[in-house]
Amino acid sequence: MTFLELSSLRKEFGAAVAVQDFNLQVEKGEFVSFLGPSGCGKTTVLRMIAGFEKPTRGRIIIDGKDVTALNANKRNIGMVFQQYALFPNMTVADNIQFGLKVAGADGGLRQKRIKDMLGIIHMEQFANRYPHQLSGGQQQRVALARALAIQPQVLLLDEPLSALDAKIRVNLRQEIRSIQRQLGITTIFVTHDQEEALSISDRIVVMNQGVIDQLGTPLDIYNRPQTSFVASFIGSLNVLQAQVVDRSAGRIRIDGQELTTGERIGSEADTVTVAIRPEAVSLNHANGHPNSISAAVDDIYFLGSVVRVRTKLKDQFLNVDMFNNPSMALPARGEQVLLSFAASAAKVL
Amino acid sequence: MASVTTTATTTGSPTPWVRLRSRLSFDWVGLVPFFAFVAVFLIFPALSIVVRALTDSAGNLTLANIAGLTNPVITLAYQNSLLVSLITAVSGSVLGGLLAWAITLGGLPGWIRSAVLSFSGVGANFAGVPLVFAFVALLGRIGLLNQLLKPTGVSIDPQTFLYGFWGLCIVYTYFQVPLMVLIMVPALEGLRKEWREAAENLGATQTQYWRYVAFPILMPAILGSAALLFANAFSTYVTATALLGAIGQTFAVTIVVANQFRTDTFGDPGLGFALAFSMMVVIGLTIALYTWSRRRAERWTRKVE
Amino acid sequence: MVTQKRPSWLAWFWLLVAFLYLFLPLVAMVWSAVTSPRGFYLDAFTDVIAAPKFAETFLFSLRSAVFTILISALLVVPTTYWVQLRMPRMRPVIEFLTVVPLVIPALLMTFGLIRFFNSVRLPNDILLTNSNEGLYVMLLGAYVIISFPFMYRAVDAGMQAVNIRALTEAAQSLGAGWFTILFRVIFPNLLVAVLNGAFITFAIVLGEFTVSSLLNQPAFSPYMLDLSSRQGDQATALGIISFVLTWACIAAIQRLGRGRARVAAV
Numbered sequence: 001m002t003f004l005e006l007s008s009l010r011k012e013f014g015a016a017v018a019v020q021d022f023n024l025q026v027e028k029g030e031f032v033s034f035l036g037p038s039g040c041g042k043t044t045v046l047r048m049i050a051g052f053e054k055p056t057r058g059r060i061i062i063d064g065k066d067v068t069a070l071n072a073n074k075r076n077i078g079m080v081f082q083q084y085a086l087f088p089n090m091t092v093a094d095n096i097q098f099g100l101k102v103a104g105a106d107g108g109l110r111q112k113r114i115k116d117m118l119g120i121i122h123m124e125q126f127a128n129r130y131p132h133q134l135s136g137g138q139q140q141r142v143a144l145a146r147a148l149a150i151q152p153q154v155l156l157l158d159e160p161l162s163a164l165d166a167k168i169r170v171n172l173r174q175e176i177r178s179i180q181r182q183l184g185i186t187t188i189f190v191t192h193d194q195e196e197a198l199s200i201s202d203r204i205v206v207m208n209q210g211v212i213d214q215l216g217t218p219l220d221i222y223n224r225p226q227t228s229f230v231a232s233f234i235g236s237l238n239v240l241q242a243q244v245v246d247r248s249a250g251r252i253r254i255d256g257q258e259l260t261t262g263e264r265i266g267s268e269a270d271t272v273t274v275a276i277r278p279e280a281v282s283l284n285h286a287n288g289h290p291n292s293i294s295a296a297v298d299d300i301y302f303l304g305s306v307v308r309v310r311t312k313l314k315d316q317f318l319n320v321d322m323f324n325n326p327s328m329a330l331p332a333r334g335e336q337v338l339l340s341f342a343a344s345a346a347k348v349l
Numbered sequence: 350m351a352s353v354t355t356t357a358t359t360t361g362s363p364t365p366w367v368r369l370r371s372r373l374s375f376d377w378v379g380l381v382p383f384f385a386f387v388a389v390f391l392i393f394p395a396l397s398i399v400v401r402a403l404t405d406s407a408g409n410l411t412l413a414n415i416a417g418l419t420n421p422v423i424t425l426a427y428q429n430s431l432l433v434s435l436i437t438a439v440s441g442s443v444l445g446g447l448l449a450w451a452i453t454l455g456g457l458p459g460w461i462r463s464a465v466l467s468f469s470g471v472g473a474n475f476a477g478v479p480l481v482f483a484f485v486a487l488l489g490r491i492g493l494l495n496q497l498l499k500p501t502g503v504s505i506d507p508q509t510f511l512y513g514f515w516g517l518c519i520v521y522t523y524f525q526v527p528l529m530v531l532i533m534v535p536a537l538e539g540l541r542k543e544w545r546e547a548a549e550n551l552g553a554t555q556t557q558y559w560r561y562v563a564f565p566i567l568m569p570a571i572l573g574s575a576a577l578l579f580a581n582a583f584s585t586y587v588t589a590t591a592l593l594g595a596i597g598q599t600f601a602v603t604i605v606v607a608n609q610f611r612t613d614t615f616g617d618p619g620l621g622f623a624l625a626f627s628m629m630v631v632i633g634l635t636i637a638l639y640t641w642s643r644r645r646a647e648r649w650t651r652k653v654e
Numbered sequence: 655m656v657t658q659k660r661p662s663w664l665a666w667f668w669l670l671v672a673f674l675y676l677f678l679p680l681v682a683m684v685w686s687a688v689t690s691p692r693g694f695y696l697d698a699f700t701d702v703i704a705a706p707k708f709a710e711t712f713l714f715s716l717r718s719a720v721f722t723i724l725i726s727a728l729l730v731v732p733t734t735y736w737v738q739l740r741m742p743r744m745r746p747v748i749e750f751l752t753v754v755p756l757v758i759p760a761l762l763m764t765f766g767l768i769r770f771f772n773s774v775r776l777p778n779d780i781l782l783t784n785s786n787e788g789l790y791v792m793l794l795g796a797y798v799i800i801s802f803p804f805m806y807r808a809v810d811a812g813m814q815a816v817n818i819r820a821l822t823e824a825a826q827s828l829g830a831g832w833f834t835i836l837f838r839v840i841f842p843n844l845l846v847a848v849l850n851g852a853f854i855t856f857a858i859v860l861g862e863f864t865v866s867s868l869l870n871q872p873a874f875s876p877y878m879l880d881l882s883s884r885q886g887d888q889a890t891a892l893g894i895i896s897f898v899l900t901w902a903c904i905a906a907i908q909r910l911g912r913g914r915a916r917v918a919a920v
Contacts, residue, residue, distance in 0.1 A: 052546055072549045079550045085543035089565040098561070099551035132648055143547075150551055379736040380744065383729050387751050387802075390795035394766025395758065401769060448672040455665025465669075470904040471897075472676060474854075477863050478879045479893030480679075486890060487682035494682075523679065526672065584759030587863040591879050603761055607868065610765050622769070625762050636757050 003028035003186050004049075004154055009058035011044050018044045019210045022058065029184040031177065033197035036207035037233070042190045045207075046156050049188065051075050062153055078147030078185075079156040083163040085143055086131040092118075092142050093127040099150035117145035120179055137168040144176065148183065155180070155187040161196065173200055194234050198222060206230050228349045231275045238276045238318045242348075244269070252348070255314035257293040262344035273349045278321040280345035283309060283331070289340040297331045311337060395629070402626035405619060414623035420615070422599050423624065429514065430602040431631075434582040437521040441582075442575045444522065445529020452530075453537040465530065472527030477587040484511065484520050484592070512593060517601070520588055525578045532577065536570035536646070573642035580635040584628070602628060680897070687890045698891040707877060708892070715866075715874035719859035722797040723852045729798070730805045731848065735840055738813055739822060752806040755799045760864040763799065767792050768868075789869045796865045800858060805851035812847025850907050857903035861896055 002025040009022035019041040026032050034042035047053040049060060051072030060068045067075055086095050096117050097110040105113075118124045121141040131139055140160050147155060157176070161169045177200040180187050191197050197204050198218040206213045206221060206229075214221060214230045225231035232239065242259070245251040250261040252274060265272060282289075295311035295318060307330065309320045320339060322328065331337050405411045418424075452462040487493050488511045495504050510516060540563055548558040586603035593600050598608060606628065608614050609621035687698050702708055737744050755763070771782045771792060782788035821843065825835045841848075866873030878896070882889035 050546075050550060052549075072546070073552050073554060075550075076552070077550065079547070081543045081547060083543075085541070085547045087544060087547070087562050087566070089562070089568075098548070098553070102548075102551065102553040102557045102561070146547075146551070376736070376740045380733060380741065383733040383748070386729055386795075386798070390767065390792075390799050391751075391754065391758075391763070394763065394770040396766075397770045398762065398766045444668075444672060444675070447668040451665035451668045451672075455668075456662040457665050457669060461669065465672075467904065467908055468676065470908070471901045474857055474861070474900055474904070475897060477861055478875050478882070479683075479861070479896050482882065482890045482893040483679035483683040486686035487679045492682060493678070493685055523676070526676065580757060584757075584761070586759065586761045587875075591863075591882075594883075603759065606765065607761055607864075610768075610868070621765075625765050628759070628762060632757055632759070 001028060002026070003030075003063055004188075005059075005061040006045070006049070007059050007061070009045065009048060009060070010056045011041075011048060011053060012056045017210055019048075021211060024205060024212070024215070026186055026188070028186055031180055031187045031189065031200065031202045033189045033191060033201040033204045034207055035191055035194060035197040035204050035233075036213075038192055040207040041210040042192075042205075042207045043158060046158055046188060046190050049154065050077055050079050050156055076150065076152050077154045077156060078150060078152030080140065080143045080147050080158065080160045082159045083136070083140075086139055086146070088131050091128050091130055092123065092134070095131070095142055096146050096149050098146065103150070113149050117149050120148070120182070121145045121175075135168075136164050137172055140164065140172060141175070144179070148179075148185070153186065155185050157187065157189045159190055159192070162191070162193070169196075176200070198234070206233065208233075225275070225347070225349075228273065228275075231347070231349060236278055236319065236321075238278060238281075239349075240274045240276070240313075240316050240318065242272055242274045244272055250343070250348070252346075254293070255316055257313065259291045259293065259346060260343045261346040261348050262342075263348070265348050267348065275347045275349055276318070276341060276345055278308065278319040279306075281318070281320045281339050281341045283320050283322060284338050285340060289342050291343060291346065292338055292340045294336055295339055297333050297335045297337055299333065300330060309337075311339065398622055398625050398629070401619065401622040411619075414617075414619035415627075417615075417617060417620040418623055418627055420620070422615075423602075423605060423620075426599055426602045426605045429600055430583055433514065433517045433521060433601070434579045436518050437525050437582045438575045438579040440518065440522045441525025441529050441578045442571060445526040446533050446571060446574075448526065449530045449533035449537055453534055454540070466534065469527035469530040473524055473531060475527075476524045476585065478591050480520060480523060480588060481591040484516075484523070488516075488519075512596060516592060517589060520592055521582050521585060524588075525582065528578060528581060529574055532574040533567075533570065536567055536574075540566065569642040569646035573639045573646065576635045576639040576642070580632050580639075583631060583635070683890055683894060683897075687887055687894055698885075698887040699895075702881075702885075702888040702891045705888070707881075711872050711874045711877040714872050715860050715862075718794065718797060718873070719856045721794055722801055722859055723855050725794065725798050726801040726805045726855060727809075727848050727852070730802065730809050730851070731841065731844060732836070734806065734809045734813060735818060735836070738810075738818055748806070752802045756803045760796065760800065760862070761868070763796055764792075764865050764868045767796060789871060793865055793869050793871050797855075797859055797862070800862075800865075801851070801855040804854045804858075805848075808847045808851035808854075809844060812844045812850070815847075816843045818843075846910050850910055853903040853907045853910075857900045860899055 004024075004026040006022055006024045009019055010017070011019040022041075022045060024032075034045060036042050044053060048055050051067070051070060051074075055068060058068075059066055062075075062077075087098065090098065093114045096114050100110045100113060114127065115124075118127055121144060123138065123141060123145075126134065126138065126142075131142070134142065143160070160176070161173055164172065173196055176189075189197070189201065198221070201218055203215065203217055204221050205215050208229045214226045216224075221230065222234055225234060228239075231237050240254050242252040242254045244265055244267075245253050245258060247265045250264050252259055252261060252265070252272065254274065259274075261274065293313065295313050298310045298312045298317065301308040301310070302324075305324050306321050307324050307328070309322065309331065311318050311320060318339065402414050403410060403412070405413065448465065451457060452465045485492065485507075488505060488507055489495075490507050492505075492507070498504060507516075510519070544562055544566070545558055548562050553561070584603065586601075586607060589597070589601045590604050590607065593604070597604060599605055602624070605614075606621065606624050609624065613621070615621070688694055688696060733748065737748055768783055771788070783792075818840065821839055822835055825839045830839070861875055862873065863875040863879070865871075867876040867879075874892075874896070878889055878892045881892065
């Protein structure tokens with residue numbers, strides 16, 4: 001059942017169109033991420049849902065009720081901001097109960113809610129601290145508790161992790177996800193970090209230049225990018241120029257070597273763009289894959305859990321990612337290697 | 350008056366050779382001219398006031414000078430000075446604060462903001478003799494206002510509204526307002542947009558946002574600025590003497606100090622120094638209040654990573 | 655923005671109130687200087703400018719301002735440079751000392767100066783406080799102290815902006831000596847900052863009354879007050895001139911600094 005519905009949203013700032021033709025239906029309890037580069041309009045959509053921006057056109061419906069014309073303070077939507085949005089003059093407890101206080105809730109309920117929320121974010125002993133006495137990660141957890149304390153219908157997270165250190169970022173995003181599951185709250189999460197979006201979302205909306213490029217599960221988005229923008233934005237990807245050999249059989253030629261792709265080629269052009277994930281290619285290991293091409297090792301990059309081998313075909317480069325494993329024998333630079341991959345791994349865009 | 354946040358120090362840790370040299374060498378010699386100058390023209394003179402206030406003419410320690418401050422002429426001058434300072438600190442804070450709000454958050458066009466800021470730079474420095482001329486030209490017996498009011502038969506009595514207590518309040522407020530604007534504009538700009546949005550998001554109305562969030566956050570800055578305005582008014586001498594002239598020779602503390610110092614009006618040199626010393630104490634306390642509230646304001650807005 | 659719902663008529667209202675309060679006196683001042691029972695006239699301006707005493711006191715204040723600026727810059731620039739480069743530990747001390755003059759009234763400072771120098775005798779056995787040269791030195795000393803807050807802030811900010819340490823180390827690595835570094839590298843890069851401090855000092859010294867009046871020096875502002883009891887309209891004309899000069903100085907700073915004027919002006 002659709003809980004939050006955005007239909008034909010459009011937002012113009014003066015002559016500039018920030019968002020157009022935005023349609024989205026979110027189920028109750030679903031966790032949806034808006035992913036895209038900065039300036040793609042994802043934050044604008046979020047701010048329209050919150051009520052900070054008025055859509056130029058389109059409707060926002062929450063639980064069957066049209067809220068498009070409603071003021072932000074009447075919407076009952078919780079929001080966590082990018083950074084430092086805690087009220088600096090209030091303690092953690094006062095921050096958390098702020099929403100209830102302005103709504104006129106009685107003291108008993110407020111105290112109970114403070115206790116519950118502090119429990120959820122595991123910060124019981126910090127109730128009387130001020131925001132400036134907390135670390136960035138703690139501040140964002142309190143901000144989350146404050147947003148949840150009003151028991152909002154929808155939770156909006158506007159890049160809540162981008163100001164934090166890498167390690168805290170990973171912990172906190174897992175915590176956010178588990179709290180969200182626990183409460184079953186419908187959540188929109190805005191980020192420009194694809195790893196973040198892939199790791200915690202039910203569905204991802206990839207946005208580019210104000211429009212939705214692709215909407216799907218993380219697996220979908222990663223494995224079946226539908227546009228070259230999505231393909232290049234998500235993960236690292238080898239993008240190669242190829243000549244068409246046989247359109248119906250999906251045969252192409254890259255730098256003189258012939259390959260089979262997963263499907264027939266729709267494009268009428270003689271030259272097409274082919275995308276191959278670096279981790280889909282194996283090195284000197286045929287595995288029964290139909291595609292095997294030879295290349296020379298150009299350079300080797302050690303990335304921690306992954307080793308990336310950059311190989312050169314004739315004119316174009318192709319990266320190969322392998323899991324780091326202590327017994328692994330790495331090729332030498334300049335060595336000729338055999339690259340193998342499944343037909344479905346090569347995607348014509 | 351001080352109102353400016355010190356910019357963060359960018360000097361990194363000294364390079365090794367600098368550190369080594371500073372341990373062995375006479376780097377402090379480079380600071381001697383500055384310190385010598387400050388000592389001769391600021392510190393020793395200030396100390397000499399303190400010392401003389403606490404000793405008699407023969408150099409013996411005494412509190413007689415301080416006790417002399419109970420002289421009714423002095424207590425009356427103090428009463429006037431403190432009241433005028435308090436009233437103009439409040440009037441300047443209110444009017445200046447509202448003006449600062451209008452040009453930052455009030456949604457006025459940008460050119461008004463820069464025009465007001467640049468006028469404030471001038472206005473805060475526009476105290477003294479010309480300012481008095483301006484108000485005499487406006488509120489004086491044959492001033493602009495009385496000329497304009499002539500057809501109505503109403504007239505403003507300069508003895509009530511200009512050459513006295515209320516006149517001082519009106520004229521002082523003139524330089525207090527721009528000073529307040531200069532101090533409050535950065536504070537108002539420090540109000541994060543996210544605070545307003547977070548409050549709104551949690552269901553707060555405009556009034557609730559100002560009452561629970563914005564106003565408490567601004568409070569230390571407002572208090573500190575008011576303290577600064579108070580000290581500013583309390584130490585004003587030129588404006589007072591130029592406005593009151595011969596009729597106000599004992600009206601404000603600064604005037605009393607200046608006269609005592611020119612002609613020894615009390616016939617007691619020690620009393621003049623005690624009076625000067627007491628002024629330093631009042632100003633010192635005010636500045637302490639300013640520093641304290643400034644610390645508080647900075648603590649709240651400091652970033653924690 | 656949707657969140658900016660507050661009607662801006664309130665902002666306009668307070669702007670209007672402040673505008674009336676801040677501009678009516680100026681309007682009245684101009685009006686009183688250019689009107690007479692006979693109508694519009696500019697005699698007050700021409701007369702006062704022609705008066706020999708005007709030139710005398712104005713030049714006196716002008717000269718004092720120039721000396722003040724020179725001494726202040728020569729003390730502040732090397733000191734600030736030295737503190738930033740070699741003795742960062744002294745920075746809070748210098749900052750404190752340069753803020754003190756903002757809060758100590760000029761009246762008390764002059765009082766203390768007279769008391770302190772009262773016992774100093776010149777070689778010809780005249781009390782320092784009894785010789786005109788001695789009083790002038792005290793006047794300049796007080797002015798330089800008064801200028802410190804503005805000069806220091808401007809120069810300090812200027813040095814941080816150009817990263818003086820990197821400049822010095824670059825010059826050293828290229829083989830420059832201390833003299834070259836100071837006069838060919840540091841000063842030219844700080845010209846704007848020093849000018850900034852100079853303009854505000856200029857405005858302050860021109861309008862300064864307390865010190866010059868208490869030390870019996872023939873400065874511009876005491877003359878203006880003195881004149882007002884005899885030639886009201888001429889004095890007012892002087893007031894307008896002085897206001898315009900202040901405004902010109904602040905405008906010059908804003909043109910130079912863009913935003914640093916706030917620092918200098920307060």
